[in-house]
Amino acid sequence: MNHAGMDHAAMANDAPIPQGPPPPEAFSGPTFAADAFVGPEKMAASRASVVRAVSGMPVFWFQADRAEYRAREGRDGYLWDVQAYYGGDIDKLWLKSEGEGSFGEPVESAEVQGLWSHAIGPWWDLQAGVRQDLTGAERTHAVIGVQGLAPYLFEVDAAAFLSTKGDLTARLEAELDQRITQRLILQPRAELNFAAQDIPELGVGAGLDSAEAGLRLRYEFTREFAPYVGIEQEWKAGRSADYARAAGEDPSVTNYVVGLRFWF
Template sequence: MKYMIALMLAGTATPAFAQDHGHSMPMQPADPQDAEEAAEEEGSAEDTSPTSSAMPMDHSQMDHGSMDRPGVVEDQTTGGEMDHSAMGHEAMAMDIPSGPPLASAGSGPARAADAIWGVEAMRESREQLRDEQGGQKYFWFQGDRVEYRAREGSDGYLFDLQGYYGGDLDKFWFKSEGEGSFDEDIESVEVQALYSRAIAPFFDFQAGLRQDFAPMDRTYAVIGIQGLAPYLFEVDAAAFLSDKGDLTARIEAELDQRITQRLVIQPRVEASFSAQDVPELGIGAGLDTVEAGLRVRYHFVREFAPYVGIDQEWRIGQSADYARAEGEDPSVTNYVVGIRFWF
């Protein structure tokens, strides 16, 4: 039996350590007599060194099946298998918090920077922050319609200007409209000076004065609203009480329909009403006038856009009778060319 062990050891002997799957094989003597002596020494005495206790590996007893399964490796410490696919690495991703902040958040000193930069420097910085991030004032001016009107008879013109100065909540708002025909006296011109107060995210309440210069001087008290209605309709509605006791109202609505980022089609409707007849101004009680138009404009830049379009005016009821009495047509079609600008 000893000779068989010696022959086996001699057959597997190598001149240096052999590497097999990461395991070290000890160097064995090549001489059979030395192999026999080594076998006797191994059987008679216990050697605790890691290299001398190594035995030939029987690959037939190894479970190669686990090597073919992804995510499964042999545990070198226990001899078992480790399945990395079952370790749940997906659960290691941190969930984004969705609840309120912790109670400790913001619990530090309210003026901690004062200790570093000084009270005066931080006071100036905070005032600048309020001015630039919510408390600043803006100036805005727009020529909504500045146009030439080609029509039957004498061609005309129209301007519709407005703007404001103020903050997010309170503004001074001004408006001016006028129109007429070339080679004739201006038909109408008005200027409004209004206090505007935000009452909703997209609507302002407005109140102030309106002064007419043509066809005659007349002063009105104004109250109204202006803003962006659902579906992006821009709305401007106001009631006017004159110094003669005449009560009138006007509402305008327009909608920008974008064909491209620069090409816009804008339908627009305006209607005027009166609580009584005002013969000197050619205004009849009830629905006074209706104006509907369609304009197509192109934005070369956001602040400047020429346009072309068509606009139809109707005088209704008693107002139409006043127009006929003055030799005017109560229904007028205008072909318009103009510009829209703001800064």
């Protein structure tokens, strides 16, 4: 392009952009002018699609955070810890399930949760719903909790449970991914369980009921598929340990785990 004939002085002296509101005639046309050319139904669908894309299109996500074989003294065992959600950036429906047991014996514990989740900040969701225990003295619980990312990238899931029997309990889980390489990740994990009262039929004592601490080393062949190995220590505390001893159980158990973490 030949710029020689351009009046740069005139361009430099152009009037400034007005700072006031738009003139009234700017609003004199139709609200959705394209409706007259494309059709109101097609344009309404197009606008709704844009709103979904901007505000968070509903998606489905599933993750098996822990699906593992547990080698330990006595009978070896297994554990699952899975969760899924459907929804957008602000509101989601969460489904969670976890449980464990020993091979050749009935399932020791199993539960499923259905939760409504609402974002209360960039990193945190408030969750409320129902939990159903599937083994032992089966109970239904009301649930309220938070899930999100704490400072220093700790993934935290904390919840309180009130059962139909009036039992008040709580659970706090936290884990942290420490990248050794882009594919090799060391994950420390801890879990604490509390109870507001003794629950003898469940072998649960008031105060700190149990604690778990472990390390898992996983290798991500892809982000969605990662086998792991690790070790985890479980403790019963206080009256819960007394209940375990009375039932002939060891209140302290070491698990050597091999598992798979995957999501889609």
